[in-house]
Structure formats: structure tokens, C-alpha cells
Amino acid sequence: MSKRQLAMVMDLNKCIGCQTCTVACKTQWTNRNGREYMYWNNVETYPGTGYPKNWMELGGGFDAAGDLQPGVIPNLEADYGVPWDYNYESLMGGMSDSNNFHPHVSPTWGPNWDEDQGAGAFPQDNYFFYLPRICNHCTNPGCLSACPRDAIFKREEDGVVLVDLDRCQGYRYCIAGCPYKKIYFNPKISKSEKCILCFPRIEQGLPPACAQQCVGRIRFVGFLDDEESQVYKLVHKYKVALGLRSDYGTQPNVYYIPPTESPAKFDAEGKIIEGSTRLPIEELEKLFGPAVHDAIKTLKDEMKKRKETGVSELLDLLIAYQHKDMFRLDNNYYQEVAKAAKRNPLAPVDTRYIAGKFTQAGGHH
Amino acid sequence: MKKLLTTILSLGVAASAALAADSITAVKVSDVNDASAWAKAKFTSVVLYPQSAIHMNDKKANAANENNKAKKADVAALYDSKNIALMVKWADGTKNVQGSYSSDTYSDGFAVQFAGITKGSQPLPYIGMGSAGRPVVVHLQKATEKVYEPNGNKDVSTQINRNQTALFGDELKAYDAKVASLAKTDYERVFVAEGFRSLTEIKDGSVASNANMTYDGKGWTGTLVRPLNDTYMKSSGTVPVAIAVWDGEKMGRNGLKNLSPWVSINLEGQKPDAKIVAETTEAPKGDAAKGKEAVAANGCAGCHQIEATDAPSFMGPSLANVGGYSSVAYLRESILKPSAVIVPGYNRNAHSNTPWYNIEKGKRVSAMTDFSFLDKKTVEDIVAYLKTLKAEVE
Known part of the structure; x- marks a missing residue:
């Protein structure tokens, strides 16, 4: 466990599936150098196959006894999807060529292949919601436990989980070990790579790109031990934000406000069935555990209270009137950490990510 | 090196594998980089056993490697005034090269492990990448295909x-x-290690080595040239080596490999190092049947998987192939002084309830009971039994 822990809370009631976060992340980190197929941030439709395909069935994580479970490494073409590109040059020569405009590989699968399909029968009881996912920067990371090279580490100062690219040799046990399949293999450099929680931004007091750009203002970022932070209040004070599949035993640090409201079902005549809800609570239980009942109750109670009295700290928090109301980061903290370690405060605090943990001669243990 | 190999193969040097012998003879030549020198090489058969000490967490790979057998490799060595050269030939029905745009393919490869420099006179390092204070140098070569990168300097940031x-x-x-033009074609690495997981790549160019491997439709021929002496190793008349091969078809990488025990290479015309030769060739003296009884009586199976058919354990390393790749001296030492060699292993978080070592005063102390109370004969019997634990040859 690290000294401090950064956390993110995502309010699923506000996610509209616009993929702005996905694009913010992709353009910042993964549109080049062998990472083209990776989505460190993705938004999938739930219920759905997800990304990579059926990730919840691919193993990893820990059992109740604390033993790492074996897992499967997804196939790039079948499970992630090959990112295809078009021969844009053919359009340069005039429209006569446009019949030849085609992707460079025949697309057979990709993220969001089943976007907005969901489950149930339209229009009676179909339903879905969006599930944005990044690395959970777990307190007990499956990837870290699986690595036989000590190439994955969790930063003491903020709990960000990073791959030491100097030590990584591309064995890919981390991918099998991560139950969320949020660590990827870069075939070009033959090493594993993953979401870095935009640590160079965080250290400057800026939220990660995905959170900064989110148009729905669903993402709250801060330190879990900071009682003034939004994440502390949502996770610990009101207990309305819950980890995703915490039954995998990795203690994830990305939390979700579960979808609270869902529309009623229609009967055969297309009339509303009063008191019915489309979203089965069992689905939410599967994702967020039994605590989801209490979380939804708290949210509904606070909504009622707000309606009646006009006052609710929780709802004010979730509304996030100002963009800055979602984040409580601490540039000064990182400056202090850098100062204590006698490092340039503008350089990334953990130089291991850049230079490698055991780069110095004889530094191995 | 590529040129050299082409010449070697065109010479058609046959792998004149002799009967299984304990030591390899390195033939003295004027220049190991001269391809024609290999015509004088003497090949020795070496058996490589499946590494089964620990169980990794890749479901598909584990299934593919469940019933691995031992493999035979033909090994020859040359030396000149500066360098030692090794040639390793092994059968492999499929040529596997890690795809340049793929997430789950793996390359065939081979590695040669040398003993590093230790303080004072010590037994050879632990076969699985050494141990604390007993380092090894590992040369790794993997089969590659062209991977296009805008620069060849592993300088990721400018790609x-x-x-x-x-x-x-x-x-x-x-x-x-x-x-x-800059497409990287080679995957050659040199590492130092004091136990697996501590493996660290030597990137500062302080080892002047050259490895290569070629496929002929039936198997691979790997070659390695490295200095007899450098910052990381000092050679006497005997150079101990261990050889490992990976099969990409079975998703081989890291521990999913076949490896040999330490084997002595005697430099022809020089005085062999009697201590190293004795350690690599020592035969067990005890009674294996009695040893089996002693293993049962002392409860070894409580923490170790003994035979391949026994249930796996997360606590101690599996002993299913220990007789194949471990020396008699190492087995004896492990029984009498369990803390002499403790590999960091894979992360203790992976199986948090079965920590195989504890840290006492900054030192790793094995969770294994010290069996030095056993009488000498019983220890030798156990060692003799352990030496029988190995997969049959393919």
C-alpha cells in the first residue's frame, strides 16, 4: 500500500457515452508507437462484450484466499480489434478514385462493436448504460503481483501503478493477472504499457486528460486521505461511489456512482408499467457488489431531501457547478516530494518511469 | 555474425553428437570469429529439462506446457586468446517469431548462462538465474522479424x-x-542477475558479445561469442555454462523454457578447474529408494510438489524436474542450508498466504525448516532420490 492514494470517481448517471475521454486519452498517449490498438480509457456499453472482448471472463485477480488467479491474454485481432486506417491518398486524385477508398484491413472486431445494443427487447424492456473504464490503480494490483521481473511498481507518493519500461521484457503475465485487462502489450517495443493516470499532468496540479475533457463532468479526482476532497466524500463519507468488480480482490481505486434511475418498462400495448425499472438490480450487484443497494438508497434519499429542503451537499458535489469543483489535486504536495528527494520539481517525480528502476550499475537486488 | 553463420551453414558442419557426456571440450582456434574454425568443433549432447520450479499465471501457456518433456541439444565450443564461442543446435518443428502487430505470439529463442564473479570460493550460482551474492551473466537471443521503427536506438519518445x-x-x-532502413531485426540481450526477478539488462555496452540464430526447417542453430574475461566474469581452464531454449509455439518466454544443469566447458590445452568439474559432474551416492521414504517421512510434500503428478503447491518450488537441472551440490546445500539460496521468486503478493521467505534484519530467510539435523546418509539418500525427479527425454 502506498503512503497516499489518488482516486477517481465516475458518476454513471451523467455519462452520455460521447467518447470525449477516449479521444482525449488517445490523442495524448496511444495514437502512435505500437499503442494504436490500445485504449487506456474506453467507454463500453453495459451489458455488452466490452473491451477487450468479454474481459470479465478472462481471469486474473485474486480468489478469496488471496491467490493470484490464472488468466488469458487477449488476441489483438479477435479481442481488441485491429485499428484500421483508410487509403486517404486515393481521394487526393479526385473523386474518380473514391470507389477504391477502403480500409487497409478488413475490420472484424473493434471496441464498441456492439455499442448501444444493450440487453432486453425493444421497446418493452431494453436497457443499457455506459461504463467508462481506465486502469484502477489498484491497491493490490494483479498486474504487479503477476510480474516475474519486478517491472511494475506502485508509487509511494500517490499510488499510481506504472510499468518500469527498462525492466519490462514483454512476458505479458501482467495482462493475464489484471482482471480488468487494462494493461496492454506494445508489440513494437515488446513491452507492456498502461494508463499512467496522466501523472505528468497530476504533478502539475492538473487532472488527467480524460477527466479534464469530460463534457458530462462525471469524473472527480483527488486524494482518498484528503477529507476535503470530492473523492473522499463520495467514497467514504456518503459511500455512494463503489469499486468495479471489487470481488476480483485487487482493491480498485476508480469508483463509480451506480446508475440510480432507470426508465419503466412498457407493456405489450406500449403503455408504461408503473413501478417497473428496466435496469435489473442484479446487474448492478454483479458490477458493484451488495453495497450498491445502500448507495442507491442514499442517492435517492438525498435527491428527495434536495427536492424538499433545497439542501444536499452530496447533490451539490455531484452536480459540480464549476469545472474546478471536480478536482482537488495538490501541486504543492508534489513540489514538496520532489524537494525532499532533491529532484527537479518540473521533472516527473518518479524518475524510474523514465530511466528505469535498476538502470544504475549493480543496482539490482 | 550473419555472414559467419551463412558460411558455417554452407560448410555443412554436421552435429556429430557424441553420447551424453558430462563436460564439453572447447577447441582452441586462432580466431573464434573465423567461420571455418567450427569445422574442428566437438559436439556434446546436453539435456534440457522443462523449468517447472514455479507455476506462472497464463492459463493457455500452462495448458500448452503441461506435459513437457526434456529436449536434447548438441553443444560445441571454441575459444581463442580473447573469446569463447558456443554453438547450440536443437530440434524445433515450428519456427516462431513474435508478430510485429500481435498481442499473444512469442518467439523461439535460446540463452547461455555463465557464472559471474563471487567473493571468495563459493559453489556455482543457483541454476535459475543465480542467487544473492552469486551472480550470473545471461546472454539471450530471440528470433525476430523486421519491426519498423523510425529509429534504431530504442528511443521510444521519438517514434x-x-x-x-x-x-x-x-x-x-x-x-x-x-x-x-532502421528496422530493428535483432533481439539480443545480456543480463546480470542474482536470482530471477532481479534480472537486469546490461545496456552500457560493457559486454562485447554477439549472438545469432538460424532455422533450417527442422531446428535452430544458435551461436554466441563473448569474451572469456570481462567486468562480469573471470574464466579459468573450465567455464561452467547452462543453456536454455524457448519454444514460441508453446508460448514460451521467461520461465516457460527448457534448461540444462550447469555443464563444464573445458578449454582444451588448459588445466581444468577441478572444483567446477567436480561440482558439475558429481553423481549421487545415496540410495534413491530410501531417499523417497525419507522425503515422505520428513513431510517435504507439505510445501513442495514432489513429482509432476502431485498437486501443485504455491509454497516451495516444484521439485518435478529438480533432478534434471540441479546439481548434487545444490540439492545437498538446499537441504542443509535452506537460506543459502533464496530466489526473490515472483511477487509474494501473488500468494500472500504462502510466503516462502521472511525478511529478518534485512535478509531473506527461507520459510523452509533447516534439515541439517538429518544424518549424512539420509541427506545423501534424499539427494539421490531428488536426482531421479526429471521428465523423460523427448
């Missing part, structure tokens, strides 16, 4: 997708040509 450049027309063509 750019051609679609991300501002280049068009002839400039883009020139860029593509530059990328193609």
Missing part, C-alpha cells in the same frame, strides 16, 4: 507514426525509406 508526420509526397517516401 512517430507516418500518419502523424507533416510529410507528403517525396518527403514521406524518404521518411518511409529511413524507417525501413
Whole structure:
């Protein structure tokens, strides 16, 4: 466990599936150098196959006894999807060529292949919601436990989980070990790579790109031990934000406000069935555990209270009137950490990510 | 090296594998980099056993490697005034090269492990990448295909997708040509290690080595040339080596490999190092049947998987092939002084309830009971039994 822990809370009631976060992340980190197929941030439709395909069935994580479970490494073409590109040059020569405009590989699968399909029968009881996912920067990371090279580490100062690219040799046990399949293999450099929680931004007091750009203002970022932070209040004070599949035993640090409201079902005549809800609570239980009942109750109670009295700290928090109301980061903290370690405060605090943990001669243990 | 290999293969040097012998003879030549020198090479058969000490967490790979057998490799060595050269030939029905745009393919490969420099006179390092204070140097070569990168310096930060450049027309063509010319084709690595997980790549160029491997449709021929002496090792008349091969077809990488025990290479015309030769060739003296009884009586199976058919344990390393790749001296030492060699292993978080070592005063102390109370004969019997634990040869 690290000294401090950064956390993110995502309010699923506000996610509209616009993929702005996905694009913010992709353009910042993964549109080049062998990472083209990776989505460190993705938004999938739930219920759905997800990304990579059926990730919840691919193993990893820990059992109740604390033993790492074996897992499967997804196939790039079948499970992630090959990112295809078009021969844009053919359009340069005039429209006569446009019949030849085609992707460079025949697309057979990709993220969001089943976007907005969901489950149930339209229009009676179909339903879905969006599930944005990044690395959970777990307190007990499956990837870290699986690595036989000590190439994955969790930063003491903020709990960000990073791959030491100097030590990584591309064995890919981390991918099998991560139950969320949020660590990827870069075939070009033959090493594993993953979401870095935009640590160079965080250290400057800026939220990660995905959170900064989110148009729905669903993402709250801060330190879990900071009682003034939004994440502390949502996770610990009101207990309305819950980890995703915490039954995998990795203690994830990305939390979700579960979808609270869902529309009623229609009967055969297309009339509303009063008191019915489309979203089965069992689905939410599967994702967020039994605590989801209490979380939804708290949210509904606070909504009622707000309606009646006009006052609710929780709802004010979730509304996030100002963009800055979602984040409580601490540039000064990182400056202090850098100062204590006698490092340039503008350089990334953990130089291991850049230079490698055991780069110095004889530094191995 | 490529040129050299082409010449070697065109010479058609046959692997004149002799009967299984304990030591390899390195033939003295004037220049190990002269391809014709291999005509004088004497091949010795070495058996490589499946590494089964620990169980990794890749479901598909575990299934593919469940019933692995031992493999035979033919090994020859040459030396000159500066360098030692090894040639390793092993059968492999499939040529596997890690795909340049794939997430779950793996390369065939081979590695040669040398004993590093230790303080004072110590037994050879632990076969699985050494142990604390007893380092090893590992040369790894993996089969590769061209991977296009805009630079050949492993300088990740300057790699750019051609679609991300501002280049068009002839400039883009020139860029593509530059990328193609810099396509990395080699995957050769040199590491130092004091126990697996501590494996650290030597990147500062302080080891002047050259490895290569070629496929002939039936198997691989790997070669390695490295100095007899450098910062990391000092050679006497006997150079102990261990050899490992990986099969990409079975998703082999890291511990999913076949490895040999320490084998002595005696430099022809020089005085062999009697201590190293004795350690690599020592035969067990005890009674294996009695040893089996002693293993049962002392409860070894409580923490170790003993035979391949026993249930796996997360606590101690599996002993299913320990007789194949471990020396008699190492087995004896492990029984009498369990803390003499403690590999960091894979992360203790992976199985948090079965920590196989504890840290006392900054030192790793094995969770295994010290069996030095056993009488000498019983220890030798156990060692003799353990030496029988190994997969049969393919």
C-alpha cells in the first residue's frame, strides 16, 4: 500500500457515452508507437462484450484466499480489434478514385462493436448504460503481483501503478493477472504499457486528460486521505461511489456512482408499467457488489431531501457547478516530494518511469 | 555474425553428437570469429529439462506446457586468446517469431548462462538465474522479424507514426525509406542477475558479445561469442555454462523454457578447474529408494510438489524436474542450508498466504525448516532420490 492514494470517481448517471475521454486519452498517449490498438480509457456499453472482448471472463485477480488467479491474454485481432486506417491518398486524385477508398484491413472486431445494443427487447424492456473504464490503480494490483521481473511498481507518493519500461521484457503475465485487462502489450517495443493516470499532468496540479475533457463532468479526482476532497466524500463519507468488480480482490481505486434511475418498462400495448425499472438490480450487484443497494438508497434519499429542503451537499458535489469543483489535486504536495528527494520539481517525480528502476550499475537486488 | 553463420551453414558442419557426456571440450582456434574454425568443433549432447520450479499465471501457456518433456541439444565450443564461442543446435518443428502487430505470439529463442564473479570460493550460482551474492551473466537471443521503427536506438519518445508526420509526397517516401532502413531485426540481450526477478539488462555496452540464430526447417542453430574475461566474469581452464531454449509455439518466454544443469566447458590445452568439474559432474551416492521414504517421512510434500503428478503447491518450488537441472551440490546445500539460496521468486503478493521467505534484519530467510539435523546418509539418500525427479527425454 502506498503512503497516499489518488482516486477517481465516475458518476454513471451523467455519462452520455460521447467518447470525449477516449479521444482525449488517445490523442495524448496511444495514437502512435505500437499503442494504436490500445485504449487506456474506453467507454463500453453495459451489458455488452466490452473491451477487450468479454474481459470479465478472462481471469486474473485474486480468489478469496488471496491467490493470484490464472488468466488469458487477449488476441489483438479477435479481442481488441485491429485499428484500421483508410487509403486517404486515393481521394487526393479526385473523386474518380473514391470507389477504391477502403480500409487497409478488413475490420472484424473493434471496441464498441456492439455499442448501444444493450440487453432486453425493444421497446418493452431494453436497457443499457455506459461504463467508462481506465486502469484502477489498484491497491493490490494483479498486474504487479503477476510480474516475474519486478517491472511494475506502485508509487509511494500517490499510488499510481506504472510499468518500469527498462525492466519490462514483454512476458505479458501482467495482462493475464489484471482482471480488468487494462494493461496492454506494445508489440513494437515488446513491452507492456498502461494508463499512467496522466501523472505528468497530476504533478502539475492538473487532472488527467480524460477527466479534464469530460463534457458530462462525471469524473472527480483527488486524494482518498484528503477529507476535503470530492473523492473522499463520495467514497467514504456518503459511500455512494463503489469499486468495479471489487470481488476480483485487487482493491480498485476508480469508483463509480451506480446508475440510480432507470426508465419503466412498457407493456405489450406500449403503455408504461408503473413501478417497473428496466435496469435489473442484479446487474448492478454483479458490477458493484451488495453495497450498491445502500448507495442507491442514499442517492435517492438525498435527491428527495434536495427536492424538499433545497439542501444536499452530496447533490451539490455531484452536480459540480464549476469545472474546478471536480478536482482537488495538490501541486504543492508534489513540489514538496520532489524537494525532499532533491529532484527537479518540473521533472516527473518518479524518475524510474523514465530511466528505469535498476538502470544504475549493480543496482539490482 | 550473419555472414559467419551463412558460411558455417554452407560448410555443412554436421552435429556429430557424441553420447551424453558430462563436460564439453572447447577447441582452441586462432580466431573464434573465423567461420571455418567450427569445422574442428566437438559436439556434446546436453539435456534440457522443462523449468517447472514455479507455476506462472497464463492459463493457455500452462495448458500448452503441461506435459513437457526434456529436449536434447548438441553443444560445441571454441575459444581463442580473447573469446569463447558456443554453438547450440536443437530440434524445433515450428519456427516462431513474435508478430510485429500481435498481442499473444512469442518467439523461439535460446540463452547461455555463465557464472559471474563471487567473493571468495563459493559453489556455482543457483541454476535459475543465480542467487544473492552469486551472480550470473545471461546472454539471450530471440528470433525476430523486421519491426519498423523510425529509429534504431530504442528511443521510444521519438517514434512517430507516418500518419502523424507533416510529410507528403517525396518527403514521406524518404521518411518511409529511413524507417525501413532502421528496422530493428535483432533481439539480443545480456543480463546480470542474482536470482530471477532481479534480472537486469546490461545496456552500457560493457559486454562485447554477439549472438545469432538460424532455422533450417527442422531446428535452430544458435551461436554466441563473448569474451572469456570481462567486468562480469573471470574464466579459468573450465567455464561452467547452462543453456536454455524457448519454444514460441508453446508460448514460451521467461520461465516457460527448457534448461540444462550447469555443464563444464573445458578449454582444451588448459588445466581444468577441478572444483567446477567436480561440482558439475558429481553423481549421487545415496540410495534413491530410501531417499523417497525419507522425503515422505520428513513431510517435504507439505510445501513442495514432489513429482509432476502431485498437486501443485504455491509454497516451495516444484521439485518435478529438480533432478534434471540441479546439481548434487545444490540439492545437498538446499537441504542443509535452506537460506543459502533464496530466489526473490515472483511477487509474494501473488500468494500472500504462502510466503516462502521472511525478511529478518534485512535478509531473506527461507520459510523452509533447516534439515541439517538429518544424518549424512539420509541427506545423501534424499539427494539421490531428488536426482531421479526429471521428465523423460523427448
